[in-house]
Amino acid sequence: MTCEACTKAATNPGSGLYHANCEECQHRMFMQSLPLHLANLKGIPASEDRRAYIRVIEQKHKTRAADALKAAYLEWWDSRKAKA
Numbered sequence: 001m002t003c004e005a006c007t008k009a010a011t012n013p014g015s016g017l018y019h020a021n022c023e024e025c026q027h028r029m030f031m032q033s034l035p036l037h038l039a040n041l042k043g044i045p046a047s048e049d050r051r052a053y054i055r056v057i058e059q060k061h062k063t064r065a066a067d068a069l070k071a072a073y074l075e076w077w078d079s080r081k082a083k084a
């Protein structure tokens, strides 16, 4: 499930090339914005609101993207607990 833009990105991650109909490209594009989504999540105090945010990500960007965001958030959460 890759395309020419994916092949180029494999050797040049900063290629900035994405194909709208390629699932792999869509995911790469989402991963570019992951820090932004993570910052948004960190700013949401209620866990049910965080779950709602992740649900929206899942609907817009597929489960894989939502899983990546959840994993990034949990990693941050654990690192916070480790310091406390």
Ligand SMILES: [Zn+2]
Binding pocket: 001, 002, 003, 004, 005, 006, 018, 019, 022, 023, 024, 025, 026
């Ligand atoms: Zn692609």
